[in-house]
Amino acid sequence: MKTRFNFEHLHTDPSGARRGRFITPHGSVETPIFMPVGTAATVKAMTTGELTAIGTQIILANTYHLFLRPGHDLVKKMGGVHRFMNWSGPVLTDSGGYQVFSLGDLRTISEKGVEFRSHIDGSKRFLSPEVAVEIQEALGADIIMQLDECPPHPAKHEYLARSLEMSLRWGKRCKEARRKDDGSALFGIMQGGMFEDLRRISAAGLIDEGYDGYAMGGLSVGEPKEKMIEVLSYAPNLLPTGKPRYLMGVGRPEDLVMAVESGVDMFDCVMPTRNARNGQLFNRRGAFNIKRLENRESEEPIDPHCGCETCKNYSRAYLRHLFICKEILGHRLLTQHNLFFYLDLMDNMRKAIEKDQFTAFKSSFYAAQAGDGDGGWSWPEK
């Protein structure tokens, strides 16, 4: 029998940061965790072997993209997304809603679901809570996300209030649409925009229904950073302590540090992968673009404190050369570094939480960004 999804809340640091672990049919995951985004059943530029080597525990795949290409029926026929892409670890799939809602004029929302046109061939498609579950079950996801409406920012209180109620009904329909008893999880998604009263209503509705985990949606949708900080100051703690909390689509390294302190357990974001393909690199000092002229003759690695294969073997001068020549190897090496950086950051945070030293780690993180000391993260001791 397959293992059933289960979350264990292991420890809370004095700061409020949480250490946990969840078990899925494809293995267990130590939280807090960052999930690399594998849109079309591939984390762009990376093999699954490399993902494992840099410490990836779980990846996210996009329902919208796989629905359109190659189609969930084909993926199912090929043995599911794990076998298709040669990844034996856990996979979380989103519901497809976020991409569909981003289509603007190409989609029409009703209580029933969303009608939209494919951005690839213009064909008419329909996504409902039932279809979203059917697709995700066909893909063979370990964690299935409910279909929800993700309103853009800014949106009015009245609109958001109506929308979150529909999302709650959609969540219920997702639960009812489940057919496979394969141990996979269904997560509900909290909405409510930047309004605390609405976030409370949304959270209460979700808890009332009961899910295997809870996500926070509707953040990182273009709102000012202060707004996100404000919402994160109360929203995570509206959710049950015994279930994982997932902040969708966030974010920059400093956002992850802040959100972990707020009690978030799971993250995904295209930033490390997409930015790498634009030459934008993260390191302990912040971020910089490899294209910059100052890197032309630099023998330095991207980050002298980084243990990734890119930093161990390649100079900024070579990486800049590859990037300027649009070489595939450039995309590979930069992606590998950025993902390693994110995963290493999460690893450091997990260790700090275990030792009740999250606040010290956070100070060290900001000190490194300011260029203090040797520029490394000194907490926790490794």
Place this chain on the structure above:
Amino acid sequence: MKTRFNFEHLHTDPSGARRGRFITPHGSVETPIFMPVGTAATVKAMTTGELTAIGTQIILANTYHLFLRPGHDLVKKMGGVHRFMNWSGPVLTDSGGYQVFSLGDLRTISEKGVEFRSHIDGSKRFLSPEVAVEIQEALGADIIMQLDECPPHPAKHEYLARSLEMSLRWGKRCKEARRKDDGSALFGIMQGGMFEDLRRISAAGLIDEGYDGYAMGGLSVGEPKEKMIEVLSYAPNLLPTGKPRYLMGVGRPEDLVMAVESGVDMFDCVMPTRNARNGQLFNRRGAFNIKRLENRESEEPIDPHCGCETCKNYSRAYLRHLFICKEILGHRLLTQHNLFFYLDLMDNMRKAIEKDQFTAFKSSFYAAQAGDGDGGWSWPEK
């Protein structure tokens, strides 16, 4: 002290195929060998670690491209091409001539050298035998190629006769321009088009001058296949048996088999890498495009007899999906397979020659292409 370039002719199979070994300052190479092309100091889509893992012994880098970007001075400053690109094995650099002569209207040839305009920024540049050697020495090549004129096909006897004499003089100037005594080799290049009398004159002139190795240029320049076969029936044996023979820019797997039988020791070609990026794959049955609809639901690997990581882990259906979605991972996995296929073919040929079974191997190679037996190469036994 650095090892000096040296070639050992180990064995000749009854067919005429040769087994040899050459030693360079960066290690030894078993011949016959195929050299993956690393144009801009990267074999497109591959890391050097992966190159080693698939059995690459030596790579080729392009002087023309590195001269323009990032510039040989920068590469020299960064410790040479080996350190720059993190490759510890031997590197052969071409002279830049082939690319410059391909520029058509953008270049003017004289006895002194070639004036040309960069295809990147239109800047005026000059390449002479002396400059070609200077650049290749700055890059730190293990094998340096003389600058020669590579006339297009078809060209008149009279033109080719004059051109090859100039190439002989250019070869002499390359020898005189050598400054570094680092154990690296200088290869001369035979020209003469499709004319046996001219090939004889060219070979005699080169031998008279004396080089560490001898290349055959001016083939695979658009001539009919029969013409190349004709030239290969006599040209390799115009060259000394005690030096390596390098057939430049060739070719398809069947060309390699034919040329090895003709006594050729070294090959390079962009075909496995470039074709992979166009979805064109080589296997024991010949070649096919991954885009084809018949691969849509295929659980088969590219080649069931192939031992590469792509064939061990991925279905044609997944590879087709990646290729259609223009995913970087698609380029990677297809490139890895094609290169492995070429290197594995050379490895099989080396083993067959050692056992005096090259003719049997060749029969097995053609039988596999025809789909006979189990479709594998049965000679030599592995």
